[in-house]
Amino acid sequence: MYKFRDPHGRVIYVGKAKSLRSRLNSYFADITSLHPRTRQMVTTAASVEWTVVTTEVEALQLEYNWIKEFDPRFNVRYRDDKSYPMLAVTMNEEFPRLFVYRGPRRKGVRYFGPYAHAWAIRETLDLLLRVFPARTCSAGVFKRHNQIGRPCLLGYIDKCSAPCVGRVTAQEHRQTVEDFCDFLSGKTDKLVRQLENRMQAASENLDFEMAARMRDDVGALKRALEKQQVVLGDGTDADLVAFATDELEAAVQVFHVRGGRVRGQRGWVIEKAGDVVDTSTAGDKSDLPALVEQFLTQFYGEQASLSAQTADGATNAVPREVLVPVLPPNAEQVQTWLSTLRGSTVALRVPQRGDKRALAETVQRNALESLQQHKLKRAGDFTxxxxxxxxxxxxxxxxxxxxxxxxxxxxxxxxxxxxxxxxxxxxxxxxxxxxxxxxxxxxxxxxxxxxxxxxxxxxxxxxxxxxxxxxxxxxxxxxxxxxxxxxxxxxxxxxxxxxxxxxxxxxxxxxxxxxxxxxxxxxxxxxxxxxxxxxxxxxxxxxxxxxxxxxxxxxxxxxxxxxxxxxxxxxxxxxRMTASALDSVKGLGETRRAALVSHFGSVAKLKQATVDEIVEVPGIGETTARAVLEALGVEQREPVEPGDADASTTPVGDDESALPPTASTSPRTGQPAE
Incomplete structure (x- = not known):
């Protein structure tokens, strides 16, 4: 393993080689013959360091760790494009939520995808919500409808089971969400059979409305399944990888097949750089095995790291099969490393015939199309x-x-x-x-x-x-x-x-x-x-x-x-503006100000609260609560005890005998009390 550093000590490139002498000679023998990106790297470098490891599997792991730690500018990075949306399910909440999500993965959340377009997720989700009426609203909307005691529109049209108002229990709602996740994970036939059996039972019991509802649900599931056509009849779990390259760049496409269906797709276009390859014997595709190795180590190393942070036992970051256009130079070591990440055997091979070969050709066409679109879009960018x-x-x-x-x-x-x-x-x-x-x-x-x-x-x-x-x-x-x-x-x-x-x-x-x-x-x-x-x-x-x-x-x-x-x-x-109204309250520090605003949601809602409601906030006493309302300009009224002489007010007019002696006016409405 070796690292190139620039004059300021930054690591600008990491690589590995069985013979460091021959590798460095290839860099410095004739600099004019190097790839432009590699030539820039060599001229930028000021020093080189190396580390000796015993096996190539160790070298793969160390290379991945160094690239992740130092982020060298001349190494290829297969970062996830945040423009690829995913369907997220917050299993770490009491009432799990379904929503479209972009960005890094978080602990306790299950992800399905990535998908090419957000509208595709929303369209599928809209179909499935009639069968799996799970919550899709944000925490704020959920809390607000819980407080007012009325569900949102989705609750009224039966596309949400309305756990916010207690129509279902937390356990019942979680079961609905788990069934939804099972459906997206590939357990489709079982759920369709269950619905058909329930439809048949309802029909036999002459509950035709329920039977019709089950019939529509089965139709919705089948329409959703039509969008996920079976591409591998044997129910294979595999990733298919394809590359399209030119002299400067490479486009990578990955299709994720789970249960025989394409569950997601993603792609990158990267600048080619790094190790020098001998093009005199291998032709213009001689850098493809090196690209395959770089992709497998970086992509699955990153996916395994994310899966370790968000693991919930649902899926594995590395599938049982990885299908590539060509095998990397040290295919056995890469396969061993992938198997270590997965925890079971991973097959790394090139598809030769049948459905897998046909699907690999489709992925290859996608990679070529992606590279062409990128070149048209960014033709003059580097220049x-x-x-x-x-x-x-x-x-x-x-x-x-x-x-x-x-x-x-x-x-x-x-x-x-x-x-x-x-x-x-x-x-x-x-x-x-x-x-x-x-x-x-x-x-x-x-x-x-x-x-x-x-x-x-x-x-x-x-x-x-x-x-x-x-x-x-x-x-x-x-x-x-x-x-x-x-x-x-x-x-x-x-x-x-x-x-x-x-x-x-x-x-x-x-x-x-x-x-x-x-x-x-x-x-x-x-x-x-x-x-x-x-x-x-x-x-x-x-x-x-x-x-x-x-x-x-x-x-x-x-x-x-x-x-x-x-x-x-x-x-x-x-x-500052949110908390400025509370700054003048003596003894109310930043922590308790934040607790107040967090508890009520806003200063406007805090103004509507009573002293008793404010006292419920931890650390707030009655004196402080009254001071808060006074600072907010809220008029405070003393509680009225029944029979209190001060509770009555003189009615309109000067004649106190206009009302019976026992009558008094209401302290809230100013009208005669009953």
Whole structure:
């Protein structure tokens, strides 16, 4: 196993080789013959390290762990595309919920998919809800209807069993959800037979309405099954993988077949990079076995990790069979590793004939189509990004192209709730894992001077962090956190530091860099009015052509910083405004304020509460409850005891004899009491 590091100690590539000498010779023998991406990696690298392992299975596991830990920029990453929706079932709740979900998996939630389109999930879910009337509403909607005692529209049209109002018990609702999950897991024939038997029994008992309902339910299930056609008649659980490649990129498609039916599909388009292959003997497909190995180790390693976090005994991350276009170089070791992840034997093979071969060809056609669509959509993207970085280098007279750009922006409303954002772009693309928020201490003065001071503060904090992380040491060890062993994100400086503003803001940031002794970072400002690029110490700005890719990239970086800052500002301002009405209550700290708002849901609902209801919140006494209502401007009335002389009020008019002596007015309505 070996790692390439850049001059700042970052790991930029990890790989494995049986002979490290021959592998390194292939990298450095004739650099002009290398793949463009590999050539860039070699010229970026400053050092190489290696680790000796005893078996290839250990090498596979270590390679996966290193890629996950260091996130090397030149390694292929098969990350899940968050645009692929899944059907999620929250089995960890008392009343499980069904909903469409995108994003990382969570513990205690079962997932089905991913699917190509969210509308496909909703269409299938709409069909199945008449058979499995499970809850689909959010926690807020569920709580609200529980409080008002009426179900939502789905409850009235029998597409929800309305557990919110107690129509079914928690156990009955969970059984409905488990039947729904069994149906999606492939246990379809059993459920259809059960419904048909119930329909027949209802018909024999002359309960024709129930029989008709069962008939419609059976029809709904069969229509849902038609959308999941059986593709492998033997009920196989398998993943079929296909690749379509050109000189620079590779498209990957995976079909997930469970119980003989295609349960999900996903795909990626990645830039090819990494180990050098000998194309003189194997032809133009010689890199395919290496791509297969990279995919299997990364994809199933990640899936096994997610499954370990969300395991509920329902499915396995690795299927019984993995069908690939070609076997990887060390197929036996990869198969052993996959079997270890699954906990039982996994077959890794190439389909040769029959239904599996035909389905593999379908997956291959999908991969080819995906690559063609990607190339049409992104035909000029790589060229434009390279041209943009090259144009910035030439316009600002930099030594190298700014491969890492950082930008800061300030957001506030008339000097209040001042926040800042820092966004990072690498190779012209956003690196969102390195984004940062900053809360700025508010200072008196006009907005212009506040912006300048805030820019200076954020710049100082960012580069103090750089100095703390690196300590002036550029060795590989200096970029690692001694406690976690993970790379420090800010142990290296940007090539270009952009501030949102003109000459004053740039001068403030440049003064901070001079004060801290940072000399290897270029700094510019991008003014919104005329999109001028300001350089420290220059009287006139740099004017980039309005149609240039360089200006477009700087604008994109600046706009992303603005978006990130204003999102944080709105969140902070919203929290402040929510709790501001309670700030004046003596003895009510932040924890109890949060408990109050959380208990009632909002300040508006808190205003409608009584003292007795507020006292139910843990930590709130009667005195504090009265103080809360007083701070919210709620008029408090003393409880009226029966027979209390003070409870009566004089009726309209001056004649107290207008009412019988025993009559009094109601303290709530002001009308004569009965």
């Amino acid at each position: 434009s990004r390279s041209a943009a970085l090259q144009g910035i280098q030439e316009a600002l007279d930099l030594d190298t192209a700014p491969l890492r750009i950082e930008c800061i922006d300030i957001s506030h409303v008339q000097g209040t709730d001042v926040v800042a954002s820092l966004v990072v772009f690498e190779d012209g693309l956003p690196r969102k894992s390195d984004y940062r928020h900053y809360a700025i201490k508010e200072a008196a003065g006009d907005g212009h001077s506040d912006d300048v001071a805030s820019i200076a503060e954020v710049t100082r904090r960012r580069f103090l962090r750089h100095g703390k992380d690196s300590g002036g040491d550029l060795s590989p060890e200096a970029s690692l956190d001694p406690q976690t062993g993970r790379p420090r994100r800010f142990a290296y400086p940007p090539n270009l530091f952009v501030v949102d503003g003109g000459a004053p803001q740039v001068a403030a940031a440049a003064a901070v860099l001079d004060e801290l002794g940072v000399t290897d970072v270029a700094i510019v400002g991008l003014a919104k009015r005329l999109e001028e690029v300001w350089v420290p110490g220059e009287v006139d700005p740099v004017i980039l052509p309005r149609t240039s890719e360089s200006l477009f990239l700087l604008q994109r970086v600046r706009d992303e910083a603005h978006r990130f800052a204003i999102t944080f500002h709105r969140s902070k301002r919203s929290k």
